[in-house]
Every structure is written in structure tokens, then in C-alpha cells.
Amino acid sequence: xxxxxxxxxxxxxxxxxxxxxxxxxxxxxxxxxxxxxxxxxxxxxxxxxxxxxxxxxxxxxxxxxxxxxxxxxxxxxxxxxxxxxxxxxxxxxxxxxxxxxxxxxxxxxxxxxxxxxxxxxxxxxxxxxxxxxxxxxxxxxxxxxxxxxxxxxxxxxxxxxxxxxxxxxxxxxxxxxxxxxxxxxxxxxxxxxxxxxxxxxxxxxxxxxxxxxxxxxxxxxxxxxxxxxxxxxxxxxxxxxxxxxxxxxxxxxxxxx
Amino acid sequence: xxxxxxxxxxxxxxxxxxxxxxxxxxxxxxxxxxxxxxxxxxxxxxxxxxxxxxxxxxxxxxxxxxxxxxxxxxxxxxxxxxxxxxxxxxxxxxxxxxxxxxxxx
Numbered sequence: 001x002x003x004x005x006x007x008x009x010x011x012x013x014x015x016x017x018x019x020x021x022x023x024x025x026x027x028x029x030x031x032x033x034x035x036x037x038x039x040x041x042x043x044x045x046x047x048x049x050x051x052x053x054x055x056x057x058x059x060x061x062x063x064x065x066x067x068x069x070x071x072x073x074x075x076x077x078x079x080x081x082x083x084x085x086x087x088x089x090x091x092x093x094x095x096x097x098x099x100x101x102x103x104x105x106x107x108x109x110x111x112x113x114x115x116x117x118x119x120x121x122x123x124x125x126x127x128x129x130x131x132x133x134x135x136x137x138x139x140x141x142x143x144x145x146x147x148x149x150x151x152x153x154x155x156x157x158x159x160x161x162x163x164x165x166x167x168x169x170x171x172x173x174x175x176x177x178x179x180x181x182x183x184x185x186x187x188x189x190x191x192x193x194x195x196x197x198x199x200x201x202x203x204x205x206x207x208x209x210x211x212x213x214x215x216x217x218x219x220x221x222x223x224x225x226x227x228x229x230x231x232x233x234x235x236x237x238x239x240x241x242x243x244x245x246x247x248x249x250x251x252x253x254x255x256x257x
Numbered sequence: 258x259x260x261x262x263x264x265x266x267x268x269x270x271x272x273x274x275x276x277x278x279x280x281x282x283x284x285x286x287x288x289x290x291x292x293x294x295x296x297x298x299x300x301x302x303x304x305x306x307x308x309x310x311x312x313x314x315x316x317x318x319x320x321x322x323x324x325x326x327x328x329x330x331x332x333x334x335x336x337x338x339x340x341x342x343x344x345x346x347x348x349x350x351x352x353x354x355x356x357x358x359x360x361x362x
Contacts, residue, residue, distance in 0.1 A: 204274045208279060209288050230272065
């Protein structure tokens, strides 16, 4: 399975399959990134360490053609194959993965959202907010018994009657890849820094509009826009959403069960 | 005074949440939240019922508002929604039946 090209250079990660590529599995959705450049594959393996799964059958695959400063990502939705032309920077792949995952999730009632998330006592908590709202701060303040899933982009999938939050490698200022695990979603908090720590109820329509502002969405297809809108309405109808006002110290997590 | 007929746009998604009608324009992702009265008018905007009748039946009767005030407010309201592209106003009944006011999942 693995060629060993990366194993010699990055002992913990970077399995590369026969076609020279790296299968990155985020949120249980494996995406094969094909490249004939072994060094770039090794970089990808390192970038997505913890999320590389060479044995997963890819949901979709992309050929990556390295080319300085040019970037485009056409995708055939039906064949779930596409190609990307980009510079040899693994972080450019981040943007492409966010787009692909947001489209895949939109079809099934989930979404990517600008939010930190963590798992405590087997339940996931999501902390949504725009840049500066405190996502990295709340992640940094996580107590030892909590596991950080991400400090930047949270991954929400629908499952049966509820939702699960998954860890992502998309990091903000924490600059640390999230834990690759998932847990049933207990609550979503809209972050706001304040003089004290408290949780305030939020009416559903306000919760929905706040969440919609933070959901990552790239499609201009009206059908998908409607789908994302409906997903958010359904989410707000079934998951507790409240405002978390917090001061930037460890007491903030005392409110999180 | 000529009659007005109002129809909901096809390119919106609309759902009631917490008692409020939330509408998203699929064209530009703009979000609108309607009040109770606004929701009543929106739900009745089938393109066939004259606005005066909608106001009479769904606003005056249900919210105890004088007819003249209610109609004037309703006109302003529907013109606003039309300006946002989520509703259209016509001088004649619209032939095609409209999609349901609330779309199911």
C-alpha cells in the first residue's frame, strides 16, 4: 500500500498509495489527492497528519497539477473527479478541501461553520463566531478533560435524529491540527467576549441568522443555497443554540457541562 | 384603485422558525425575517387573490386593524419585498399556480 517515500521522511504520517496520492479523510469523507510529485505528496501527508487514511475508498478524487501561481478547481459533480492546478503549497489544498466538503455536506444536511469545537464527557460543543469572537481563545482555554476538534472550522454532519461534530485539520491562530474524532453534538454557542461568564438564551430566528452568517458556503446554485438554508433551520430546531458570553480565562469552560 | 396581485418568488426558501417566517433569497443569500402580519400576507401571496382581499381576510380580520391603514401598510410592505426580488406584484392574476409558502425538507 504505502510506498515508503514519505515514511522515511515523516515517520508518523504520509502514507502514499500506488497512484502517488494521499487520501485525506475528514468527517468520515475520504478525498484522494493525486499528484505525481512525491515531495508534494509527502508535504500533504505532513500537513494532514492524523487525517490520512490510505485504506479508505475515496468519495471523490482530484488530480493536482503543480504550477506556479495558477490555481483553478473545476469539478464534475457526477463523476466526483476534478483537477486542481496550483503552486506546491499544501495550504492551497485547504481551500479546495473546504469547498468540496461544504458541497458534499450541503447535499446531506450538514455544513462547515466558522467555529471552534471540542469534546467533553463524550459530547461535542461548538463555539461559533466571526474572526475575533474568541474561537481560538475558547479552544486554548479548553480544560485537560476536553479535546479540541478545531479552533477555526467545525465540521457538522447529520446523523439520524441528531448531529455529530468531527475534528478538522483546519486550524486558526492555534496553528494546531484538531483531533481526528467525532462525538454527538450537544450544543452550539454563539461566542461573545464580555465582562463575565454567562449563557444567554437566543430565539430560534436569531440563532438561525447568526449561524447562517458563520456557515461556509461557496455554491451559487440556488438549489444548494436553499438546501443550506433549510439545513440551518433544521439544525436550530433540534440542537440547543445559546449565546456564550465569556471572559478570556479558564472559568469560561465552567459553564460547559 | 386598480387591484394588485402578489406572488412569492420561486427563487427563495422559506421556513417558519420560532413563530417567525424566515426567507432566504437563493439568488444572493439575503435573509429576511417577517413579522406575524408580514407572514400572513406572504403565505396568502398566491398570485390570484387580490391584495385588498388578502388584507381584509388575513390582516384586518385577524389583527384588528382598520382597513385603510392596513391596506396602505400592506402596499408599502409588498413593494419592499418586491424591491428585494422575493415577491412580484402584478395588475392581473398570475396564471401559474405558485409554489407552497412553506417548502418542506
